[in-house]
Amino acid sequence: MGKCSSFTQLLALAAVWALGGCDSGPSAPREQATWEVIQSSILAANCTSCHAPGTSIARQSGLVLTEEEAYNQLVNALPRNQAAAGDGLVRVSNKGLAGLDQSYLWHKINADAHQHAQGEGTAYGETMPPGGPALTRGELEFIRAWILAGAPRKGVVADPALLADTYRPAAELFSAPSPPAKGRQLHLGPFAVAPNFEREVFYYQPLDNNADLFVNRIEVAMRPGSHHFLAYFFPDYTPAQVIPPPEVLRDLRDASGSYVDENGNDLFDWRVMQYHKPIAISQLRRLDYQLPPGVAIRLPAGSGIDLNAHYANYSDQEIQGEAYLNLHLLEPSEVQHEVEVFALSNFDIDLPPGQVTTLEKEFRFKKKRHILQLVSHAHDRMTEFRATVAGGPRDGELIYTSHDWEHAPLIDLDPPLVLEEGEGLKITATYDNQTDRRLFFGYTRKDEMMILYGYSY
Numbered sequence: 260m261g262k263c264s265s266f267t268q269l270l271a272l273a274a275v276w277a278l279g280g281c282d283s284g285p286s287a288p289r290e291q292a293t294w295e296v297i298q299s300s301i302l303a304a305n306c307t308s309c310h311a312p313g314t315s316i317a318r319q320s321g322l323v324l325t326e327e328e329a330y331n332q333l334v335n336a337l338p339r340n341q342a343a344a345g346d347g348l349v350r351v352s353n354k355g356l357a358g359l360d361q362s363y364l365w366h367k368i369n370a371d372a373h374q375h376a377q378g379e380g381t382a383y384g385e386t387m388p389p390g391g392p393a394l395t396r397g398e399l400e401f402i403r404a405w406i407l408a409g410a411p412r413k414g415v416v417a418d419p420a421l422l423a424d425t426y427r428p429a430a431e432l433f434s435a436p437s438p439p440a441k442g443r444q445l446h447l448g449p450f451a452v453a454p455n456f457e458r459e460v461f462y463y464q465p466l467d468n469n470a471d472l473f474v475n476r477i478e479v480a481m482r483p484g485s486h487h488f489l490a491y492f493f494p495d496y497t498p499a500q501v502i503p504p505p506e507v508l509r510d511l512r513d514a515s516g517s518y519v520d521e522n523g524n525d526l527f528d529w530r531v532m533q534y535h536k537p538i539a540i541s542q543l544r545r546l547d548y549q550l551p552p553g554v555a556i557r558l559p560a561g562s563g564i565d566l567n568a569h570y571a572n573y574s575d576q577e578i579q580g581e582a583y584l585n586l587h588l589l590e591p592s593e594v595q596h597e598v599e600v601f602a603l604s605n606f607d608i609d610l611p612p613g614q615v616t617t618l619e620k621e622f623r624f625k626k627k628r629h630i631l632q633l634v635s636h637a638h639d640r641m642t643e644f645r646a647t648v649a650g651g652p653r654d655g656e657l658i659y660t661s662h663d664w665e666h667a668p669l670i671d672l673d674p675p676l677v678l679e680e681g682e683g684l685k686i687t688a689t690y691d692n693q694t695d696r697r698l699f700f701g702y703t704r705k706d707e708m709m710i711l712y713g714y715s716y
């Protein structure tokens with residue numbers, strides 16, 4: 260304070276103090292650094308009651324979150340939790356996008372990420388703060404923006420307006436979302452998932468639409484216990500005999516976990532997957548995805564949606580699987596750009612046994628593209644998936660990364676990534692094949708895949 264007090268400024272001292280500082284003069288209110296907001300408004304209010312020096316919890320967790328200690332104890336610090344340390348996580352990574360799912364703090368506060376980590380049998384402890392109240396979506400988004408910006412100590416890297424969103428995702432129990440004012444609500448289930456069983460089902464719901472429909476916003480709500488929810492539509496060229504029977508639950512596996520019946524025939528008609536185009540992908544229990552104004556996904560007249568949910572029940576009690584999908588529609592006259600769902604797929608997969616192999620493939624677009632959303636797809640042996648820009652001024656920039664084959668993150672590019680004609684994306688995936696056989700491209704988990712799905716216009 261003393262440094263900037265002069266006689267003239269002293270006259271305005273009361274005003275200066277009211278603004279909280281005088282570094283930049285009395286008339287310019289100083290914006291609080293994002294880290295300081297996290298520390299003073301989120302950690303101090305929700306965490307330091309336990310994570311304070313000298314407490315038994317500080318000793319147990321090895322973590323103190325008071326103002327003096329928190330930054331150094333988080334950024335690039337090793338977790339005390341053995342499973343997290345063993346998975347190569349740090350408490351908070353400063354590698355930006357590449358570091359989000361490598362940040363143990365993120366798994367500890369984000370109930371959805373956490374549920375997944377537990378679902379895979381790792382012991383990441385409880386969601387913080389234990390026993391609640393959980394952090395709000397605004398607080399989570401604020402911390403996420405800070406981690407994506409490389410977790411700096413100084414500077415404003417997250418919009419404080421995010422904090423106005425006080426919805427608490429972890430506290431929310433499952434409920435049907437209200438149907439869209441203009442659009443369709445589709446419903447999958449409820450269906451039983453036996454104890455210690457993974458059930459994956461598909462359910463085809465015709466839309467009975469005699470004209471094209473234009474979807475501009477997608478909401479998903481799922482009952483807990485889900486690995487993923489996907490919704491697919493079928494493009495105009497899909498052969499009629501491939502379209503599934505309406506309103507029937509189709510299981511991928513029978514109750515014993517087998518994919519084939521007693522005659523050795525597949526229970527599931529895998530041909531449909533070759534025509535599936537994803538319209539919604541969610542690993543979160545609640546998703547609300549809004550395309551830019553005037554941008555829409557076109558569902559052809561007379562089409563339908565194939566709903567797909569994968570539930571894992573690790574408990575000894577039966578659980579219920581259930582999901583809702585809301586499709587919000589635009590009038591055809593409101594549509595300026597139609598979204599294309601693209602799949603950049605490397606079919607050239609050959610993974611020798613007992614080895615780590617990295618594959619890469621570059622794709623160039625034939626016309627200018629605005630990329631809105633990306634999500635990867637691979638199977639069990641994938642340890643890292645990356646996408647970088649190929650060509651143009653942003654050549655080499657990392658725009659997508661996943662370390663989790665089962666719950667690949669869905670990345671929103673807002674603003675969209677603009678690629679000029681001839682520019683593209685390069686996908687790189689690393690596989691650790693610890694089996695004793697060579698693995699190739701294949702639709703089942705016995706083999707591997709390497710796909711980057713995206714929305715673009």
Ligand code: HEC
Nearest residue numbers: 305306309316320322338339340364367384385387388389
């Ligand atoms: C009621 C007490 C309590 C509160 C409040 C609390 N924690 Fe914890 N925290 C614990 C305990 C106990 C552990 C160790 C067990 C575990 O990891 O589940 C822990 C562990 C952690 C760890 C893992 C440390 C490591 O390296 O293994 C992180 C990160 C963490 N807490 C963050 C937070 C954050 C962020 C908040 C506030 C949003 C918070 N905690 C609030 C009790 C608490």
